[in-house]
Amino acid sequence: MQAKTEHKNIRHLSLTELEQYFETLGEKKFRAKQVYEWIWQKHAHHFDDMTNLSKELRQQLAENFSLPALKVDATQYSADGTIKSRFHTVDHHMIEGVLIPTDERKTACVSSQIGCSLSCKFCATGYMARQRNLDYDEIYDEVVLLNQQSERVYEKKLTNIVFMGMGEPLLNYKNVLKAIERITNPTDGLGMSPRRITVSTAGVAKMIRQLGDDKVKFKLALSLHAANDTKRNEIMPINESNNIGALIDALNYFYQQTGNEITFEYILFRDFNDSRQDADELVKLYRQVPADLVNIIEYNPIEQALFAKPEEHAIQQFMQHLEKNKVNARLRRSRGKDIDAACGQLANKE
Numbered sequence: 001m002q003a004k005t006e007h008k009n010i011r012h013l014s015l016t017e018l019e020q021y022f023e024t025l026g027e028k029k030f031r032a033k034q035v036y037e038w039i040w041q042k043h044a045h046h047f048d049d050m051t052n053l054s055k056e057l058r059q060q061l062a063e064n065f066s067l068p069a070l071k072v073d074a075t076q077y078s079a080d081g082t083i084k085s086r087f088h089t090v091d092h093h094m095i096e097g098v099l100i101p102t103d104e105r106k107t108a109c110v111s112s113q114i115g116c117s118l119s120c121k122f123c124a125t126g127y128m129a130r131q132r133n134l135d136y137d138e139i140y141d142e143v144v145l146l147n148q149q150s151e152r153v154y155e156k157k158l159t160n161i162v163f164m165g166m167g168e169p170l171l172n173y174k175n176v177l178k179a180i181e182r183i184t185n186p187t188d189g190l191g192m193s194p195r196r197i198t199v200s201t202a203g204v205a206k207m208i209r210q211l212g213d214d215k216v217k218f219k220l221a222l223s224l225h226a227a228n229d230t231k232r233n234e235i236m237p238i239n240e241s242n243n244i245g246a247l248i249d250a251l252n253y254f255y256q257q258t259g260n261e262i263t264f265e266y267i268l269f270r271d272f273n274d275s276r277q278d279a280d281e282l283v284k285l286y287r288q289v290p291a292d293l294v295n296i297i298e299y300n301p302i303e304q305a306l307f308a309k310p311e312e313h314a315i316q317q318f319m320q321h322l323e324k325n326k327v328n329a330r331l332r333r334s335r336g337k338d339i340d341a342a343c344g345q346l347a348n349k350e
Contacts, residue, residue, distance in 0.1 A: 010065035011039050011137040015188075025060065035061070040188050043144050045069045066090075070141035075149075082335045083149060087142060089114070093131055095166055097142045099149055100335050107160040108146040110139060112176050113167025118202050121235045122225070122267060124302040125166045133172040139179035143190065161192065163199040164221070170199075170207035180218060194218040200265065205242045208250035212257030220254060221263040221295075222247065226273050227281035235272075244285065251289045264294045268315060270308040279321040286327050294322065294329040 013021070018032035034052055038044040047053075047062045068090035076084045083099040098109040114131040116123070147158045161183065163169040169176045180197060182189045194217035201208065202223045211220065226232040232239040251262055266282065268274045286294060296319060299309040310318075315331065322329040 007064060007066040009135075009137065010035070010061065010067055012135075025057075027057070031057070036188055039067065040140075040182060040185075068137075070095075070138055070145060072145060078335070080335055083153065085145065085149065087145065089134075089138060095134065095142070097146055097165055099146050099153075101150070101154055105159045106150045106154055106156050107162060108143055108150075108158050109162050109164050110142045110146070111165030111167055112139060112163055112169040112172045116167045117171065118168050118236070118238050120202060120223075120237075122269070122299065122302070122305050122307050124304065127302075127304045128166075130167070133175055134167070136175040136178035136182065139175060140182050143179075143183055147190070158192070159196060161197045162221075163197075168202055168204065170201045170204040170211075173207055173210065177214070177216070180216075184217075198263070202236060202238050203242045203247045204238070205246040205250040208247070209253050212254040215258060217258070217260065219261040219263065220251075221265055222251065223265045224282075224285075225265070225267050225269075227266075227278060227285045231273060231278075235269075248285070248288050251291075255290050261293075262289060262291045264289075264291050265297060266294055267297045267299050268310050268318060269299055270310040270314070272307065274310045274314050274318055276317075276321060279318050283322065283325040283327055292328065294327055295332045296322075296329055297332045298334045300334050 010018075015032055015036050018035060019029045022029060022031045031053065035050065038050045042049075044050055045067060047058045047065075047067060050058055050061075053061075070087040070089060072085050073088040073094060074086040078084070081101045083101075085097050085099070087095050087097060089095070093114045095111045095114055097111060100107045100109060111134065113133050115128040116125045117130040118126055120126040143158070143161060150156055150158050163176065176199065180194065180199075183192050183197070184194045185191065197218040198221050199211075199218055200221040200223055208220070223236075224232075225235060227244070229239060229243050229245075232244060254260070255262060264282075264286065266273075282294065296315070298315075299307055301308070319329060319331055
């Protein structure tokens with residue numbers, strides 16, 4: 001018996017390709033639209049679910065195609081309302097996604113790769129080997145499952161999506177953009193506004209420029225975490241080939257091409273990047289890019305790293321210095337720390 005995974009994933013066919021397939025069967029073209037709705041809008045996970053197709057046609061699809069989908073493997077609930085889900089892929093890998101609720105927003109934090117190759121020193125995912133990129137339909141599934149969870153638990157649909165989970169989105173460029181295209185498609189997708197989607201990168205200058213050339217409509221966040229090359233090299237090896245100067249140029253190009261919102265992410269580490277001088281360097285960098293916001297993030301400890309969160313007075317002094325220098329800065333308190341769901345903590349732990 002042939003394994004199902006050897007069949008072509010039906011979700012990797014365009015609507016035109018599906019129409020051509022049905023024509024070879026002597027079926028009407030509209031059948032393709034029906035199937036497309038089942039797989040992208042009604043989120044069918046089995047051909048048998050497609051009840052407006054004949055039994056024979058469903059059987060024929062099952063014999064010729066696979067319909068793999070992510071499944072929820074485990075769910076953890078934080079005391080603050082954050083929900084972390086571990087998803088199981090069809091080829092037996094695990095990834096994590098997080099639902100972060102506030103009164104105004106229900107945000108899905110999604111992963112783009114299984115593991116990560118960038119080895120950022122403060123991030124639990126960075127200590128995992130990169131197994132592979134996620135396909136666009138797998139990323140789409142993450143969003144669908146987290147949306148279903150939000151509707152079930154909070155009786156509200158997702159309002160926002162951030163690509164801040166496991167992996168570097170810009171090293172899985174085509175799948176991330178194709179997933180966003182499906183998520184934002186108003187006719188046969190989820191119909192979410194691209195303005196409610198933020199893609200976060202550790203800093204791949206060439207691909208930031210590519211985003212500009214592709215005239216994307218979503219927001220961009222740069223995980224900065226240090227405002228000079230010496231310190232950034234120390235904690236983020238990618239900076240050695242994508243230094244701050246190159247990133248500033250790329251971000252300015254991105255903004256010229258798109259006019260889209262840019263955010264800096266800056267995790268505070270005690271006695272590393274939390275001094276007055278560090279704040280001054282951040283102010284200087286902020287003035288070189290049309291950034292809308294600097295998110296100052298509380299550090300969330302992980303077993304593999306020796307970093308620590310600064311004392312509260314040091315955090316407040318840092319924030320005050322930014323505000324005094326007219327930097328639009330916001331302190332982002334961590335959510336889901338008790339279930340390892342906070343920024344930098346995703347690592348498929350039990």
